[in-house]
Amino acid sequence: MIIKKLCKVVGDQYVSESTGERYIYSQDMTENEPCQPIAIVMPESVEEIQAILKIANETKTRIVPFITGQNVGGLTIPQVEESIIIDLKRMDKILQVDEEAMYALVEPGVTFGHMRRYLDAHHPELRYTYPLAPPYTSVVANALLQGLCDLSTRHGAMADFVNGLEAVLPTGELVRVGSGILGEDNWFGRYPLPDLVGLFSGWQGMSGIVTKMALQLFPKPPHIEHAALFTFGEEPTTEILKRIARKQILDDADCMSLSLVKMLLGVDYPVEALDGEPDYATLIAVSGNTEREVLEKLSVVEDEMERAKSKEPRQLLVTWDAISKLMGEQARSWIDFPSDAFKILTEFDGLTWVGTYIHPKAWGKALAGGRKIVERYEFELMAFLKPMNGMHFAEFKFIIRFPKDIENIERVKRCNSELLDFALDNGAIPYKTPVWAAKKLQERIDPQFIALLRRIKRSLDPNNIMNPGRWNL
Amino acid sequence: MTKEPSVISEWLHRCIRCGNCKYIFRDYDKSCPSGQHYRFESYFASGKIWIARGIESKELDFDESLLGPIFSCPTCGSCEIQCQAPHQEHIVDIIEELRAHAVETLGPLPKHKGFLEKIQKHNNPYGEIHHNRELVNIHGLPDKAENVYFVGCTSNYRETSIRDATIHILKTSGMNFTVIDEVCCGSPLLRTGQRAEVKKLVKHNLVKIKEAGAKRIITSCAGCFRTIKKDYQKFEKDFKLEVIHISQLLPSLIESGRLTFKHTKDSPRITYHDPCHLGRHMGVYNEPRNVISVLPVEMVEMSRNRENAWCCGAGGGCRAAFPEFSLATGKVRIAEADEIGAELLVSTCPFCVSQLREVNDTDMKVLDLTELLSSLIR
Numbered sequence: 001m002i003i004k005k006l007c008k009v010v011g012d013q014y015v016s017e018s019t020g021e022r023y024i025y026s027q028d029m030t031e032n033e034p035c036q037p038i039a040i041v042m043p044e045s046v047e048e049i050q051a052i053l054k055i056a057n058e059t060k061t062r063i064v065p066f067i068t069g070q071n072v073g074g075l076t077i078p079q080v081e082e083s084i085i086i087d088l089k090r091m092d093k094i095l096q097v098d099e100e101a102m103y104a105l106v107e108p109g110v111t112f113g114h115m116r117r118y119l120d121a122h123h124p125e126l127r128y129t130y131p132l133a134p135p136y137t138s139v140v141a142n143a144l145l146q147g148l149c150d151l152s153t154r155h156g157a158m159a160d161f162v163n164g165l166e167a168v169l170p171t172g173e174l175v176r177v178g179s180g181i182l183g184e185d186n187w188f189g190r191y192p193l194p195d196l197v198g199l200f201s202g203w204q205g206m207s208g209i210v211t212k213m214a215l216q217l218f219p220k221p222p223h224i225e226h227a228a229l230f231t232f233g234e235e236p237t238t239e240i241l242k243r244i245a246r247k248q249i250l251d252d253a254d255c256m257s258l259s260l261v262k263m264l265l266g267v268d269y270p271v272e273a274l275d276g277e278p279d280y281a282t283l284i285a286v287s288g289n290t291e292r293e294v295l296e297k298l299s300v301v302e303d304e305m306e307r308a309k310s311k312e313p314r315q316l317l318v319t320w321d322a323i324s325k326l327m328g329e330q331a332r333s334w335i336d337f338p339s340d341a342f343k344i345l346t347e348f349d350g351l352t353w354v355g356t357y358i359h360p361k362a363w364g365k366a367l368a369g370g371r372k373i374v375e376r377y378e379f380e381l382m383a384f385l386k387p388m389n390g391m392h393f394a395e396f397k398f399i400i401r402f403p404k405d406i407e408n409i410e411r412v413k414r415c416n417s418e419l420l421d422f423a424l425d426n427g428a429i430p431y432k433t434p435v436w437a438a439k440k441l442q443e444r445i446d447p448q449f450i451a452l453l454r455r456i457k458r459s460l461d462p463n464n465i466m467n468p469g470r471w472n473l
Numbered sequence: 474m475t476k477e478p479s480v481i482s483e484w485l486h487r488c489i490r491c492g493n494c495k496y497i498f499r500d501y502d503k504s505c506p507s508g509q510h511y512r513f514e515s516y517f518a519s520g521k522i523w524i525a526r527g528i529e530s531k532e533l534d535f536d537e538s539l540l541g542p543i544f545s546c547p548t549c550g551s552c553e554i555q556c557q558a559p560h561q562e563h564i565v566d567i568i569e570e571l572r573a574h575a576v577e578t579l580g581p582l583p584k585h586k587g588f589l590e591k592i593q594k595h596n597n598p599y600g601e602i603h604h605n606r607e608l609v610n611i612h613g614l615p616d617k618a619e620n621v622y623f624v625g626c627t628s629n630y631r632e633t634s635i636r637d638a639t640i641h642i643l644k645t646s647g648m649n650f651t652v653i654d655e656v657c658c659g660s661p662l663l664r665t666g667q668r669a670e671v672k673k674l675v676k677h678n679l680v681k682i683k684e685a686g687a688k689r690i691i692t693s694c695a696g697c698f699r700t701i702k703k704d705y706q707k708f709e710k711d712f713k714l715e716v717i718h719i720s721q722l723l724p725s726l727i728e729s730g731r732l733t734f735k736h737t738k739d740s741p742r743i744t745y746h747d748p749c750h751l752g753r754h755m756g757v758y759n760e761p762r763n764v765i766s767v768l769p770v771e772m773v774e775m776s777r778n779r780e781n782a783w784c785c786g787a788g789g790g791c792r793a794a795f796p797e798f799s800l801a802t803g804k805v806r807i808a809e810a811d812e813i814g815a816e817l818l819v820s821t822c823p824f825c826v827s828q829l830r831e832v833n834d835t836d837m838k839v840l841d842l843t844e845l846l847s848s849l850i851r
């Protein structure tokens with residue numbers, strides 16, 4: 001019955017109950033349990049989304065928004081039976097780019113690759129910011145998930161780049177938040193207003209369907225330089241990172257286990273850490289309006305490295321020139337975002353991590369403790385730590401790539417569970433949280449926060465149709 | 474067919490569905506005709522790979538609803554170019570193996586079954602009266618020759634001017650060649666999961682080629698070329714004959730002066746459509762372009778070209794079984810050529826040419842390279 005109604009809204013060809021579709025949309029690359037939706041619907045307009053949500057609300061049908069399902073957290077897997085997935089990839093227009101206030105107004109199906117293509121072609125002076133994700137993942141979804149990107153060390157999580165948005169509420173009403181409430185062509189920011197972006201940001205599709213989002217763009221700097229630090233020891237590495245990040249000169253800094261670099265260089269699976277090699281490689285990016293500005297910034301980094309060397313002479317700074325000479329063209333493809341480096345994470349059909357945001361005091365401990373856990377489970381060492389927003393906090397995770405068979409899934413589950421317990425012990429908050437992780441988090445956090453979440457959810461979604469069960473709500 | 478190892482099980486745990494197969498790598502333009510048309514995940518290569526995984530791991534059983542996603546793909550192979558994962562070179566093989574399993578379980582699609590029935594009855598998938606050997610008399614060809622021109626069913630029964638142009642070129646340049654009593658190369662069956670009958674066709678063709686005493690096979694069809702050069706080895710381990718596409722022969726004929734061309738007053742604006750079976754499947758990109766470069770024409774490239782060329786939509790059994798999708802895909806290619814102001818759209822495959830002619834609603838002319846060349850021969 002509901003299927004017929006949905007067909008009327010979007011047309012028969014954009015509703016699928018097929019076995020293949022239900023199988024594919026029931027799972028992702030993570031260890032999280034699959035659950036088949038009853039159908040997948042693919043709207044093209046705001047009106048269609050409104051109509052779908054009105055029908056869903058009347059019939060109490062559960063809805064899960066989906067764009068490309070690449071969140072690495074199982075977040076588009078329905079948590080309850082009989083759900084319908086709303087695939088938004090047909091809504092893929094870049095509606096407006098404001099050169100002066102530097103923002104783009106985009107639909108949810110716009111991917112990072114398409115943003116890059118569009119800006120290069122039409123606004124070459126402007127850039128967006130890109131994660132280390134495959135290029136065909138959603139810009140809007142990543143901002144909603146408060147993800148991280150190649151300007152996060154400087155500007156913070158991607159949710160901070162949201163100037164405002166338009167969304168369809170679970171009851172079908174269309175709302176806007178941010179300065180866009182004062183009319184079109186006016187999406188310059190979210191203040192000074194009650195900041196209602198927070199009703200959607202971080203909610204994993206539980207509070208409505210975002211149909212437009214205004215996102216900050218940035219001037220493309222005329223000069224960008226990269227360099228790599230090769231460092232030994234968890235505490236010394238994070239000390240160096242903190243000192244450099246505090247100088248507030250970095251656009252980006254990705255600190256990773258050396259294994260990740262070896263993977264980039266083509267070392268075959270499984271990549272092992274060898275005695276005597278550096279533990280970590282950190283890729284840094286600095287930019288400026290003049291070459292001199294960039295060189296000055298780099299010299300600040302050099303000074304910090306000199307200081308670090310006095311304690312541990314093996315700590316090393318390598319210029320990008322040297323790396324390019326060694327690596328040739330591929331070195332450029334790693335730093336030209338959307339970067340090709342994501343390739344190393346597509347070795348198998350399984351990929352997972354416990355991703356967290358974490359206080360600077362715990363960085364060293366987190367890397368060292370996480371390493372022990374991962375080594376015990378005999379996975380490759382793939383730690384990743386990115387100082388965020390100046391250096392107010394960091395993103396921290398251990399990545400696991402694995403063939404997704406029953407045995408590995410079980411091993412991954414146990415490893416991730418330990419990693420999360422350890423991260424929570426260190427005050428880290430998991431992001432893109434699968435339900436099992438949300439449960440663990442909720443056992444420890446202020447219950448009033450959960451009560452408040454539930455109240456907001458109830459008032460926005462009285463019939464609990466939007467992604468029910470997610471975040472264990 | 475000699476028992477091949479299963480590519481599905483070999484690459485079972487590789488695809489995370491990152492979506493790179495959906496768009497041109499680093500260019501971010503569309504690359505997957507099927508996914509672009511139907512939009513659901515199962516229509517992209519990654520979706521088909523996951524269906525294959527589901528079937529192989531017994532999480533999924535074949536049913537009718539799987540047939541659309543599995544078969545409505547021209548197997549153009551763009552996904553293999555764009556994919557950056559370890560299984561990248563095997564995606565088309567995975568799709569074809571999945572199709573073969575589907576056929577074993579549910580039988581072929583009705584339209585595809587028609588190919589088989591017509592081939593069994595008439596030796597060609599068009600159901601036309603088999604007549605290949607008559608060409609020997611018409612063109613005064615020898616019984617035995619160094620080269621066999623494998624005409625292919627589309628040139629022989631539909632786009633006959635491509636066959637005639639090819640014979641004209643080969644004769645003009647003094648090539649020692651003949652044609653054999655050929656039957657369908659097997660491509661329409663292989664591409665649609667109907668592998669069982671192909672061995673017979675392969676055997677027949679190879680016997681006839683041997684009887685003709687040929688050392689080399691020349692095709693004017695990209696599909697026949699791919700099938701004979703790449704697939705025949707799977708049926709006949711000892712298959713060692715040289716196989717070339719006419720576009721690979723032409724540069725030497727031109728260089729050696731065996732083919733010369735008229736001077737024309739104007740030089741039309743021309744663009745080249747890479748057939749998937751010649752380009753992505755076999756890596757032949759330069760030779761047709763080299764030939765075009767010596768003609769009195771102005772060559773312009775479409776925005777998606779060479780390994781990123783947008784498919785004409787005809788292949789993989791799509792034109793017969795999914796005409797709406799297939800024609801819509803071809804129209805996109807016509808629009809792309811029209812956008813750059815091409816007056817001539819030239820390709821090197823009778824099936825592409827036939828498809829592009831069918832959907833062409835512009836003033837632009839669609840020609841096979843052999844037709845163009847034949848018209849310019851002095």
Ligand SMILES: Cc1cc2nc3c(=O)[nH]c(=O)nc-3n(C[C@H](O)[C@H](O)[C@H](O)COP(=O)(O)OP(=O)(O)OC[C@H]3O[C@@H](n4cnc5c(N)ncnc54)[C@H](O)[C@@H]3O)c2cc1C
Nearest residue numbers: 067068069070071131132133137138141142147148205210
């Ligand atoms: C190899 C790899 C590397 C990655 N690296 C990074 C990285 O460096 N940084 C980073 O931040 N991320 C990274 N990611 C994660 C990923 O890129 C993002 O999470 C992704 O951009 C989200 O887009 P999506 O299309 O996958 O969203 P989906 O997975 O389809 O959706 C994500 C969530 O948002 C909800 N949702 C989707 N659309 C809407 C909407 N319109 N309204 C409301 N809710 C909605 C969904 O229900 C779901 O809960 C990586 C992923 C992979 C596979």
